[in-house]
Amino acid sequence: MPGWELIGEEERAAVNDVFDHGAVLYRYGWAEKRENIFRVDEFERVFAERMGVKHALAVSSGTGALIAALKAMGISRGDEVITQSHTFIATIEAIVEVGATPVITEIDASLNMDPADLEKKITKKTKAIIPVHMMGVSARMDEILKIARAHKIPVLEDNAQCCGGTYKKKKLGTLGDASITSFDFGKVLTTGEGGMIITNNEAIFRRAREYSDHGHELNPQFPRGEDTRSISGINLKMTELQGAIGLAQIKKMDYIIGRQRENKSRIKKALSDISTITFREVPNPEGDTGDSVIFSFSYRPETSAFMKLWMAKGFGTKNLPDAINWHFAGTWDHMLKHYRRYKGKDLSKVFAQSDDLLRRAVALPIFVNMPDEQIEKIVTAVHDCIRQM
Numbered sequence: 001m002p003g004w005e006l007i008g009e010e011e012r013a014a015v016n017d018v019f020d021h022g023a024v025l026y027r028y029g030w031a032e033k034r035e036n037i038f039r040v041d042e043f044e045r046v047f048a049e050r051m052g053v054k055h056a057l058a059v060s061s062g063t064g065a066l067i068a069a070l071k072a073m074g075i076s077r078g079d080e081v082i083t084q085s086h087t088f089i090a091t092i093e094a095i096v097e098v099g100a101t102p103v104i105t106e107i108d109a110s111l112n113m114d115p116a117d118l119e120k121k122i123t124k125k126t127k128a129i130i131p132v133h134m135m136g137v138s139a140r141m142d143e144i145l146k147i148a149r150a151h152k153i154p155v156l157e158d159n160a161q162c163c164g165g166t167y168k169k170k171k172l173g174t175l176g177d178a179s180i181t182s183f184d185f186g187k188v189l190t191t192g193e194g195g196m197i198i199t200n201n202e203a204i205f206r207r208a209r210e211y212s213d214h215g216h217e218l219n220p221q222f223p224r225g226e227d228t229r230s231i232s233g234i235n236l237k238m239t240e241l242q243g244a245i246g247l248a249q250i251k252k253m254d255y256i257i258g259r260q261r262e263n264k265s266r267i268k269k270a271l272s273d274i275s276t277i278t279f280r281e282v283p284n285p286e287g288d289t290g291d292s293v294i295f296s297f298s299y300r301p302e303t304s305a306f307m308k309l310w311m312a313k314g315f316g317t318k319n320l321p322d323a324i325n326w327h328f329a330g331t332w333d334h335m336l337k338h339y340r341r342y343k344g345k346d347l348s349k350v351f352a353q354s355d356d357l358l359r360r361a362v363a364l365p366i367f368v369n370m371p372d373e374q375i376e377k378i379v380t381a382v383h384d385c386i387r388q389m
C-alpha cells in the first residue's frame with residue numbers, strides 16, 4: 001500500500017513551502033501571516049473532488065476519523081455496531097471508544113465481511129454497519145448495502161486500506177453513508193499520521209467537524225475566539241504539515257495504484273500454475289488496488305510448512321500470518337471480554353470460520369517499486385518452497 005515508497009522531493013518541497021509562507025502549522029486563522037494559503041482546506045477540497053463527494057474532513061488519524069464519524073452518526077452507549085473479524089484493531093477500538101457494543105461478523109473467502117453472517121447479527125440495537133475493505137480488496141458491497149437498506153441501518157465504510165479502489169466502477173468510500181480512510185505510514189497515501197472522513201451527508205460532515213474541533217461550529221458571524229458550539233468535542237485536527245504532504249501524495253495516487261496492480265497481476269499470474277494453493281476471492285477484480293497477493297493452502301500444517309521454508313529464504317509476509325494478532329478479532333480477548341456476548345469465550349471458536357480462513361492464508365506484500373528481478377525472485381522462491389514441502 002505504500003505511499004511511503006514515493007516520499008521524495010515533492011513532499012520535501014511541500015513542507016518547505018509551509019515555512020516559506022509564514023510557517024503557520026495550524027489549519028485555521030493567521031490568514032495574513034500565511035499569505036492566505038490553507039493547506040488542510042486545500043487537501044480536503046482536492047480529496048473530495050477526487051472522490052466525487054460533497055464533503056471531506058481531514059483529521060489526525062484514521063482511528064480519529066472512525067471515532068468522529070461514529071459520533072457524527074449519533075452512535076452512543078447501548079448501540080450495537082457491526083463490523084468484521086478481519087480488520088485492523090482500530091475499527092473495534094473506535095466502536096469501544098464511543099461507548100457502543102462491537103458485534104463482529106465472520107469473513108468469507110473474500111477475507112471481508114460475510115453478508116450471510118451480517119444478516120444474522122442484526123438486532124433492534126444495530127445502529128451502524130462498518131464493512132472494511134481489507135488489503136486492497138472491496139467487501140461485497142451489493143449484498144451488504146442491500147441488507148443495510150432493508151433494515152434502514154447506516155453504513156460507514158472503513159476504507160483505510162483501499163483508498164483509490166473501486167467497486168463496480170464506483171469509488172470505494174462513496175458507497176455507504178460515510179467513509180473513512182487513513183494516511184498512516186503504511187497506507188496508499190501517507191502524511192505520517194492522518195485520516196479523512198468523506199460523505200455527501202452534510203449533517204454527518206458538520207457534526208464530525210465540530211466533534212473533531214472541540215465543538216467549534218465555524219460560525220461565519222464570529223471570529224474563532226467567539227465561535228458558537230452546541231456539542232462537546234475533542235481535538236482531532238490535522239496540521240498544515242500533514243495537509244501539505246497529503247497534497248503532494250495525492251498526485252501520486254494513480255501511479256501508486258497502477259504500479260501495484262501491474263506488479264500484483266504479474267506475480268499472481270506466475271503463481272497460477274500451482275495446484276495446491278487457492279487465491280483470495282476478489283469480488284471486483286478491476287477495483288483492486290493491488291495491495292498484496294493472498295493465497296491459502298487447504299490445511300493449516302501446509303501453511304506452517306510453507307512459512308518455515310519461506311522465512312528461511314529470507315522473505316516476509318504482510319500481516320498474514322506475521323501480524324495476524326493485530327488484524328483478527330479472534331485474538332482480541334483484552335477488548336472483547338468486556339461484552340457479554342464474548343466474555344469467557346474462546347474467540348478463535350467464536351470466529352471459527354474466520355480463524356480457519358485467516359490461518360491458512362499467506363499474504364505477499366506488493367510494492368510500487370518492484371524491479372523485474374525482484375518479481376522473478378519471489379515467483380521462483382514460492383515455487384521452490386512448494387516443491388520442497
Ligand SMILES: *Cc1c(COP(=O)(O)O)cnc(C)c1O
Nearest residue numbers: 061062063088090160161182184
Ligand atoms: C490503518 C487502519 C485504521 C486506522 O488508521 P490510523 O491512521 O492508523 O489510525 C483503521 N482501520 C483499518 C482497516 C486500518 O488499516
